[in-house]
Amino acid sequence: MSFDYSVFQAEFVKNLQNRLGWSKEISGDAAAIASDVIAQTHGGERHYIQSRLIDRNGIRAFYKNGLKVDAISRHFGISTRTVFRVLKE
Numbered sequence: 001m002s003f004d005y006s007v008f009q010a011e012f013v014k015n016l017q018n019r020l021g022w023s024k025e026i027s028g029d030a031a032a033i034a035s036d037v038i039a040q041t042h043g044g045e046r047h048y049i050q051s052r053l054i055d056r057n058g059i060r061a062f063y064k065n066g067l068k069v070d071a072i073s074r075h076f077g078i079s080t081r082t083v084f085r086v087l088k089e
Contacts, residue, residue: 009035054078059086 009031016027055076062072063083073080 005035005039052077054082054086056086056089059083063087 012031012035013024013027016022016030017024020027022030059072059076062075063069067075069080069083069087073083076083
């Protein structure tokens with residue numbers, strides 16, 4: 001799947017509006033600047049961007065309290081491999 005810059009910017013604008021309550025104009029300006037910075041500093045490179053933030057402390061706490069890895073992965077909506085990776089850190 002190729003990267004569509006215009007879709008990225010449009011989603012960026014919507015997120016800034018929804019999360020920060022910014023106007024479309026301000027969100028558009030901020031998204032354009034951020035997109036340009038990302039393109040200039042990382043253009044042409046391949047990066048993995050997580051689809052969600054992982055609550056590493058929560059995972060460790062559940063594990064210390066005796067919850068099994070399968071149950072932890074279901075609770076957080078992540079793979080068991082990711083749970084093991086967090087516990088190994």
